[in-house]
Amino acid sequence: MDRRDFLKSSLVGAGILPLLTWEEAKAFSLDAELMPEDIELPPEDAQVFNLTCQYCMVQCGYKAYVWEPGRGRRIKGSYTTALSGEWIHPHFINRVIKDGKEVFVAIVPDKNCVINQGDHSVRGGGNATTLYNPRSQKVAAKRLAYPMVRLKGKDYPLTRVSWDDAAEFIAEKFTRIKQEHGPDALGMVFGDWLWTLPTYAILKFWFKGLGSSSYAGNGWFFDEESAGISSAFGSGTRSFTVEDFEITKLLVTAGTNLQANGSIWWHRFYLKNLSAGKAKHIDIDPRRTLQAQMAEKHGGLHLQIKPGTDPILAGALIRLVLEKDAYDKDFVRKYVVGFEKVVETVKDPRFSLDNASKATGIPKRKILKAVELMIDNKGQSMFLHEKGLIHQMAAFEAQHAYAVLGIILGNVGKPGACVSRSGGHPKGTFAWPEEPPSRKQNLNIYEGLEKGKVKALWAYGCSIFKQLPSLTKYRPLMEKTFLVVSDRIHTEMDSAADVLLPAATWGETDLILASEDRRVRILQKFMDPPGEALPDWKHVVLVAKKMGIEGFDWESPRDVWDEIRTQNDWVKEMDWDSLLKAGTNGLRYPMVNGKSPDRLYSDEMERLMGKRFFTKDNKIHVEKITVLKDFDLKKYEWGEVNSRYPLMAIDFRLNELWNTGYTYWDTPGVYERTPDAYLLINPVDAKARGISTGQWVVLESPYGKCKAVARVSDEVPPGVVGMPALFPKPEQEFNYATRPTPTTDGSVDTMVACEVYPV
Amino acid sequence: MELNRRGFIYLGALGVTSTVAKNAFAIQGKEIKVVDLASISPLKPISFNYPDENSPTILLDMGKPVYMGVGPKNSIVAYSALCQHMGCPVNFDSKSKLLVCPCHISIYDPARGGMCVEGPATSRLPRILLKVKRDGLYAVGVSQGIIYGRANNIGR
Numbered sequence: 001m002d003r004r005d006f007l008k009s010s011l012v013g014a015g016i017l018p019l020l021t022w023e024e025a026k027a028f029s030l031d032a033e034l035m036p037e038d039i040e041l042p043p044e045d046a047q048v049f050n051l052t053c054q055y056c057m058v059q060c061g062y063k064a065y066v067w068e069p070g071r072g073r074r075i076k077g078s079y080t081t082a083l084s085g086e087w088i089h090p091h092f093i094n095r096v097i098k099d100g101k102e103v104f105v106a107i108v109p110d111k112n113c114v115i116n117q118g119d120h121s122v123r124g125g126g127n128a129t130t131l132y133n134p135r136s137q138k139v140a141a142k143r144l145a146y147p148m149v150r151l152k153g154k155d156y157p158l159t160r161v162s163w164d165d166a167a168e169f170i171a172e173k174f175t176r177i178k179q180e181h182g183p184d185a186l187g188m189v190f191g192d193w194l195w196t197l198p199t200y201a202i203l204k205f206w207f208k209g210l211g212s213s214s215y216a217g218n219g220w221f222f223d224e225e226s227a228g229i230s231s232a233f234g235s236g237t238r239s240f241t242v243e244d245f246e247i248t249k250l251l252v253t254a255g256t257n258l259q260a261n262g263s264i265w266w267h268r269f270y271l272k273n274l275s276a277g278k279a280k281h282i283d284i285d286p287r288r289t290l291q292a293q294m295a296e297k298h299g300g301l302h303l304q305i306k307p308g309t310d311p312i313l314a315g316a317l318i319r320l321v322l323e324k325d326a327y328d329k330d331f332v333r334k335y336v337v338g339f340e341k342v343v344e345t346v347k348d349p350r351f352s353l354d355n356a357s358k359a360t361g362i363p364k365r366k367i368l369k370a371v372e373l374m375i376d377n378k379g380q381s382m383f384l385h386e387k388g389l390i391h392q393m394a395a396f397e398a399q400h401a402y403a404v405l406g407i408i409l410g411n412v413g414k415p416g417a418c419v420s421r422s423g424g425h426p427k428g429t430f431a432w433p434e435e436p437p438s439r440k441q442n443l444n445i446y447e448g449l450e451k452g453k454v455k456a457l458w459a460y461g462c463s464i465f466k467q468l469p470s471l472t473k474y475r476p477l478m479e480k481t482f483l484v485v486s487d488r489i490h491t492e493m494d495s496a497a498d499v500l501l502p503a504a505t506w507g508e509t510d511l512i513l514a515s516e517d518r519r520v521r522i523l524q525k526f527m528d529p530p531g532e533a534l535p536d537w538k539h540v541v542l543v544a545k546k547m548g549i550e551g552f553d554w555e556s557p558r559d560v561w562d563e564i565r566t567q568n569d570w571v572k573e574m575d576w577d578s579l580l581k582a583g584t585n586g587l588r589y590p591m592v593n594g595k596s597p598d599r600l601y602s603d604e605m606e607r608l609m610g611k612r613f614f615t616k617d618n619k620i621h622v623e624k625i626t627v628l629k630d631f632d633l634k635k636y637e638w639g640e641v642n643s644r645y646p647l648m649a650i651d652f653r654l655n656e657l658w659n660t661g662y663t664y665w666d667t668p669g670v671y672e673r674t675p676d677a678y679l680l681i682n683p684v685d686a687k688a689r690g691i692s693t694g695q696w697v698v699l700e701s702p703y704g705k706c707k708a709v710a711r712v713s714d715e716v717p718p719g720v721v722g723m724p725a726l727f728p729k730p731e732q733e734f735n736y737a738t739r740p741t742p743t744t745d746g747s748v749d750t751m752v753a754c755e756v757y758p759v
Numbered sequence: 760m761e762l763n764r765r766g767f768i769y770l771g772a773l774g775v776t777s778t779v780a781k782n783a784f785a786i787q788g789k790e791i792k793v794v795d796l797a798s799i800s801p802l803k804p805i806s807f808n809y810p811d812e813n814s815p816t817i818l819l820d821m822g823k824p825v826y827m828g829v830g831p832k833n834s835i836v837a838y839s840a841l842c843q844h845m846g847c848p849v850n851f852d853s854k855s856k857l858l859v860c861p862c863h864i865s866i867y868d869p870a871r872g873g874m875c876v877e878g879p880a881t882s883r884l885p886r887i888l889l890k891v892k893r894d895g896l897y898a899v900g901v902s903q904g905i906i907y908g909r910a911n912n913i914g915r
Binding site: 037088090118119125 | 842882
């Protein structure tokens with residue numbers, strides 16, 4: 001059967017995973033077959049650089065090997081065995097420009113890095129394919145290489161200018177806007193995982209330099225999505241260590257799909273622990289994901305929860321633990337303040353087993369089995385959660401309630417036990433300059449846009465036409481502002497940008513990032529950036545200097561880091577040279593006298609730091625659980641479900657797609673899996689609407705519309721549809737249909753009432 | 760295989776001038792007889808080594824015409840059995856008709872060119888080129904990637 005016949009017949013039935021839709025089949029591409037047949041391997045004397053992955057919070061270690069073409073090793077036959085972490089996949093190798101000359105580079109998962117031990121995810125395995133290489137038309141054409149400015153206004157084309165002219169242009173506009181409308185007329189949205197140094201530069205410039213308090217992060221308006229955790233521990237910092245995945249007895253994941261979005265953690269849990277029969281997994285997710293299937297296959301549970309009902313489930317689980325008198329009494333007595341509020345709160349009838357089962361859609365026997373597993377493994381369980389909780393309106397309630405559940409079972413600061421966010425992106429902020437006083441009344445940048453108060457926006461390492469919610473209404477408002485874009489690639493923002501500033505990125509400049517298990521690493525420069533691209537922090541320096549603002553005299557990444565670490569006791573001992581020496585394992589924070597605890601909130605932390613928690617009284621606080629008493633589904637997204645919008649839409653993150661997909665189309669064997677966004681819809685809902693797999697459908701909410709290819713599947717329950725977040729095709733962006741209101745912890749909300757119909 | 764425009768341009772860029780046959784990007788290796796056609800039955804995997812004893816492969820009759828399938832029904836395909844992620848041998852799951860790696864659950868579809876549909880692998884399983892002869896089925900080469908653990912499939 002040739003390609004054409006194959007495509008004609010590719011609409012086949014469902015296995016354990018949905019198979020190709022027609023649209024997907026069309027993208028089944030020759031690219032994926034065009035693999036090299038013969039590669040040269042790094043020679044013994046290749047130059048070696050330390051790196052961590054450019055993507056997620058797990059932050060696997062990588063090495064870059066650089067050598068002259070033709071000088072590599074040639075090997076015949078098999079040179080390594082399974083799981084060795086030594087194989088160089090063809091995707092690990094690329095040609096790049098270094099010091100003006102073409103070289104080979106191999107980006108190889110580091111087998112000596114304690115996090116990944118030579119393993120990689122589907123995202124990290126493609127790191128080398130994303131590198132700028134003038135030979136590769138596809139990657140080269142999308143990169144920004146020179147500053148561009150729309151000198152005469154929005155109706156005129158972008159033209160190439162010098163860095164000096166671009167900085168002058170921005171400085172002049174910013175100065176005028178500030179004079180006429182005040183500093184808060186200058187708005188900024190930043191990708192807060194953005195390599196630490198640039199993040200600090202822009203925050204200092206914004207708060208101290210310009211005096212503006214108008215800003216948002218990528219995916220949050222205020223408070224950085226951790227309030228439900230930080231209210232308990234005094235910090236939202238992730239508290240576990242990577243080894244915990246191999247020794248925990250029970251993993252409880254709520255709204256976090258580690259198999260797809262923290263792959264190396266899940267690999268370690270699955271291979272060494274779950275599949276070896278040593279641990280169980282309870283996965284709480286409205287979707288029946290591969291992770292959920294594996295949890296069940298190995299004796300655990302999938303609690304297929306009705307979206308947004310997590311506070312009820314967590315409240316009911318707490319109540320059952322208390323009814324069985326099975327909480328960790330010693331732990332609670334020693335460390336917890338406000339336990340009586342917990343007891344009082346969950347007495348409410350809404351947290352009865354009957355009501356919880358009805359509200360969440362989870363059978364009673366599964367809730368009871370979950371409680372049994374949690375009690376059997378108390379003090380040895382990891383409770384992790386992420387965007388599935390954080391990006392629903394009752395984010396604080398859900399996050400805090402699961403935290404309290406984990407806490408009263410004593411799962412804090414012990415080997416294989418934690419209560420924590422799992423995280424999405426690496427940690428990129430170690431110093432937070434003082435914000436202007438106006439911030440107190442200026443938490444939501446959308447209000448400023450709507451009232452016409454925000455006149456300029458700097459999109460700084462953040463695709464604001466994808467990552468912010470409710471784009472149908474707010475994109476036109478953002479387009480009208482004086483728009484400055486710092487980015488590595490051309491994006492949809494080009495159409496409205498007044499200035500495009502090209503960013504030197506991963507591999508093209510020295511960077512710093514930290515993993516969510518608190519390892520700080522330097523990511524070394526190993527190649528030239530395209531054209532005149534500069535690291536983002538230098539964009540800030542150039543503009544600040546043109547505006548005559550002092551305090552931006554950094555000349556090297558080391559200078560920026562030295563200023564950051566003076567402001568954070570956790571990292572103050574980590575000078576540049578010791579970080580360089582620490583290589584891909586890095587140094588861990590918080591660091592005191594050269595030592596760092598493996599786990600936060602542990603005996604070890606208390607010994608090293610003289611305190612166990614980051615709260616003022618050194619206790620865990622659970623009093624805020626009382627917010628559950630006011631929890632009412634109808635107050636939030638479900639209040640908008642009606643006959644016109646009868647379904648509830650949720651989003652999720654694809655394994656193969658990182659963030660906004662700015663590197664998605666670089667690796668053919670990866671994007672051929674999902675060439676278009678798909679919409680998961682239950683067979684019952686699909687039949688009622690005449691929708692079949694492979695058909696283009698529109699998802700319409702009270703806030704806007706987007707498109708996707710239908711995938712009819714019982715992966716989602718009736719009444720619920722699911723769609724990937726941030727799919728890198730304009731019309732397939734779910735954020736055109738999402739709600740504009742910040743959640744109760746200040747994040748964006750990606751749950752929305754909707755209707756779905758064929759195109 | 761019909762080459763589309765993109766494929767044609769790519770070939771041009773690589774400077775490949777030879778005739779583009781069905782297996783454009785394949786290395787032709789030695790011919791090894793795998794099995795008699797009569798002893799192949801649908802969805803019953805057959806293991807053999809190719810191109811050498813260090814390279815386990817898996818032969819499958821998918822029971823219906825599939826991409827690049829050979830045999831009377833164009834239904835027979837063969838792939839390297841070593842996962843492209845970290846080299847664990849994949850297993851055929853007859854219920855889902857997919858190849859599943861037990862180590863980190865990379866999942867490949869033999870009916871769709873061996874593409875990876877889930878998990879950490881970034882590429883398809885290399886395809887073993889098959890030829891039907893009068894006396895049985897022969898493995899004749901490898902295409903679409905490099906077998907796990909190697910820098911080339913056949914050796915220089």
